[in-house]
Amino acid sequence: MMGCGGKDHKNTVDYFERFYQQMERISADSPEHVSRMVDQIMPSVKDSLMYYRLMFLKVRSCFLSFRLDSASYFINRISAFCDAHAGSPEIAQLYAMAYNARGNIYVRKSLADSACQCYLKSFEYATRGGSKGSLPDICLNLADVYVKQGRYDLGALWYNRSLSIADSLDMPDEKRFPAYYGLAQVNMELRDFAACDYYYNLASRYYDKMHPFEKHIYLNNRGNSYYYRQDYKTALTYFRRSLKVVNQYPDMNFERNLTMINLGEIFLLLNQLDSASYYLQKCRGFFDSIQHSTALYCIDTQLMELALKQGNVPLARERLKNARKYDQVEPNMIHVRNRYLQRYYEKVGDYKQAYYYLQENHRMDDSIRNERVKMRAAEIELKYAQDSTLMKKEIFIREKENQVLQLHQWMYVIVGGCFLLIAVVFLIILYRKRLREKEQWRMQNAITSLRLENVRNRISPHFVFNVLNREMNLHKGEEESKNLIGLTKLIRRNLELTDCLAVSLADELEFVDTYVNLEKDSLGDDFHYQLEVDEQIDLQAVKVPSMLLQIPVENAIKHGLRLKEGKRLLQIKVRRTEDNQAEITVCDNGGGYRQGSVNHGTGTGMKVITQTIQLLNMYNSRPIAVRINNVEMGEEKEMGCEVRFVVPLNYSYQLKKTKKHE
Numbered sequence: 001m002m003g004c005g006g007k008d009h010k011n012t013v014d015y016f017e018r019f020y021q022q023m024e025r026i027s028a029d030s031p032e033h034v035s036r037m038v039d040q041i042m043p044s045v046k047d048s049l050m051y052y053r054l055m056f057l058k059v060r061s062c063f064l065s066f067r068l069d070s071a072s073y074f075i076n077r078i079s080a081f082c083d084a085h086a087g088s089p090e091i092a093q094l095y096a097m098a099y100n101a102r103g104n105i106y107v108r109k110s111l112a113d114s115a116c117q118c119y120l121k122s123f124e125y126a127t128r129g130g131s132k133g134s135l136p137d138i139c140l141n142l143a144d145v146y147v148k149q150g151r152y153d154l155g156a157l158w159y160n161r162s163l164s165i166a167d168s169l170d171m172p173d174e175k176r177f178p179a180y181y182g183l184a185q186v187n188m189e190l191r192d193f194a195a196c197d198y199y200y201n202l203a204s205r206y207y208d209k210m211h212p213f214e215k216h217i218y219l220n221n222r223g224n225s226y227y228y229r230q231d232y233k234t235a236l237t238y239f240r241r242s243l244k245v246v247n248q249y250p251d252m253n254f255e256r257n258l259t260m261i262n263l264g265e266i267f268l269l270l271n272q273l274d275s276a277s278y279y280l281q282k283c284r285g286f287f288d289s290i291q292h293s294t295a296l297y298c299i300d301t302q303l304m305e306l307a308l309k310q311g312n313v314p315l316a317r318e319r320l321k322n323a324r325k326y327d328q329v330e331p332n333m334i335h336v337r338n339r340y341l342q343r344y345y346e347k348v349g350d351y352k353q354a355y356y357y358l359q360e361n362h363r364m365d366d367s368i369r370n371e372r373v374k375m376r377a378a379e380i381e382l383k384y385a386q387d388s389t390l391m392k393k394e395i396f397i398r399e400k401e402n403q404v405l406q407l408h409q410w411m412y413v414i415v416g417g418c419f420l421l422i423a424v425v426f427l428i429i430l431y432r433k434r435l436r437e438k439e440q441w442r443m444q445n446a447i448t449s450l451r452l453e454n455v456r457n458r459i460s461p462h463f464v465f466n467v468l469n470r471e472m473n474l475h476k477g478e479e480e481s482k483n484l485i486g487l488t489k490l491i492r493r494n495l496e497l498t499d500c501l502a503v504s505l506a507d508e509l510e511f512v513d514t515y516v517n518l519e520k521d522s523l524g525d526d527f528h529y530q531l532e533v534d535e536q537i538d539l540q541a542v543k544v545p546s547m548l549l550q551i552p553v554e555n556a557i558k559h560g561l562r563l564k565e566g567k568r569l570l571q572i573k574v575r576r577t578e579d580n581q582a583e584i585t586v587c588d589n590g591g592g593y594r595q596g597s598v599n600h601g602t603g604t605g606m607k608v609i610t611q612t613i614q615l616l617n618m619y620n621s622r623p624i625a626v627r628i629n630n631v632e633m634g635e636e637k638e639m640g641c642e643v644r645f646v647v648p649l650n651y652s653y654q655l656k657k658t659k660k661h662e
Contacts, residue, residue, distance in 0.1 A: 092129030560590020
């Protein structure tokens with residue numbers, strides 16, 4: 001139920017909004033019809049914002065029907081509602097409408113200063129309430145007031161401001177014609193008829209789309225422009241067209257009678273005195289009823305001139321004597337009366353007074369020229385301000401575009417630099433990979449060459465093996481065959497391990513043990529061999545490069561212990577380090593490593609071991625460490641050589657590019 005109720009409320013609001021917009025569109029053409037329709041609908045929305053918006057339509061109807069007192073009454077009610085609910089943008093918009101309507105009433109009563117204050121208030125509230133769509137019309141009304149006060153520079157300023165706001169709101173050209181014929185009116189007052197015709201021609205393009213009262217303003221003001229350039233026949237054509245328009249709408253009493261004043265003036269100047277008298281007498285009663293000072297001032301002036309043209313000087317004197325004096329009269333009306341008074345005093349022979357009014361009109365003409373200069377200066381200032389604003393905006397836009405361009409350039413530089421850096425890094429990686437592959441290939445070639453060289457320097461193991469087998473068959477004694485059996489075992493094992501890059505530490509120690517036992521007899525009883533193995537080491541699990549121990553042991557016996565006199569010592573120690581590595585040490589007391597010794601070998605064996613280890617280390621994060629030192633051994637502190645290997649327990653022997661073991 002609540003959902004349905006909310007939907008019904010929304011539909012009701014939409015209905016009243018559509019009704020308001022429809023009535024607003026037709027209010028200018030049918031004010032009395034709109035007033036009756038509003039009276040029927042207002043009880044349904046009593047004491048709401050929509051209620052007082054609809055009341056504003058009644059204000060407009062009363063204003064167009066020239067029921068100014070009724071319009072003021074409704075405006076006061078709207079203002080009281082706004083005072084009680086001030087604060088929201090909707091109320092600010094209603095305030096703007098009320099002040100604008102009140103200003104229109106003051107204009108009809110020729111109270112230009114009060115109208116000006118109301119329009120300025122309306123502009124302020126419209127800006128505050130966000131109702132920018134009403135700003136161009138408020139600017140037009142304010143400009144009209146300034147023109148009536150003779151402040152043509154301000155009038156032109158506000159007409160141009162109306163056009164500027166219309167530009168900012170993207171309003172179509174057909175909505176701008178009031179500003180065009182307003183600017184035409186300003187140029188007419190300043191007697192710049194070329195500019196006047198230019199703006200009137202702009203406005204005439206949209207004549208068919210004008211409301212009736214807008215057509216009246218256009219035709220009436222354009223007729224005045226021909227009146228001031230003394231083209232009375234053309235002026236008469238426009239005034240008759242204006243009268244034809246307003247006669248179609250009975251509610252346009254004010255506009256009808258205003259047009260009759262202008263017709264009376266034209267007929268008077270064309271010396272069609274009967275027509276002039278007809279129109280002037282017909283409109284005098286209406287303006288008497290509303291006490292319109294400017295219109296009455298104009299009619300009194302024309303009736304005085306009519307009496308003069310009829311040759312009735314006493315009637316002219318009587319009308320001059322009874323003419324009312326008003327505080328606020330448009331400068332043009334004063335100029336016309338001064339011209340007629342000058343003629344009157346010439347008729348009666350008072351040339352001093354005639355000269356006085358002639359001088360007054362000259363002064364007013366000078367003032368108009370001065371106003372023309374001021375207006376031109378104001379227009380130039382306004383255009384300069386607008387051009388400066390546009391130039392500042394253009395400069396600001398250019399600066400932002402340059403900043404964006406610089407940002408894009410920096411982005412391109414950074415992106416290009418990143419691509420270049422990536423390319424350089426990629427090339428470096430590729431180059432280093434090629435270097436590693438080249439080094440690996442070189443190492444493999446070196447190892448192969450060394451192995452081939454080693455093979456070439458020795459007798460073929462197969463040949464030796466076959467010969468020994470035959471000899472063993474000839475010697476049947478076990479003791480006699482012991483060394484031959486060991487040698488055969490050694491050669492057989494060496495043959496099996498020839499193609500192995502890595503062997504278990506147990507196999508390597510067994511091979512070394514066999515080799516040492518074969519050499520023991522040749523070294524004599526002074527030779528002592530010691531093997532110490534840490535119990536924490538699993539000899540089968542630990543892998544070492546092939547011939548890792550055999551070559552240092554062979555070098556120790558061959559180059560250190562064989563020619564030594566006295567006690568000969570050879571020690572092999574295997575222990576587990578704290579950082580989970582196997583430390584293998586080969587020591588002898590054969591005098592240590594001496595570069596210039598006569599027993600110094602070719603170094604081929606150690607070179608093979610060293611290069612093999614270097615190759616393998618390239619594929620492991622923890623390398624095999626090799627160190628050769630001279631050390632003191634035994635109780636005699638004899639100098640000896642120590643070869644130390646530190647082998648990680650999880651060392652890899654895969655010669656391919658894989659993730660290094662940690």
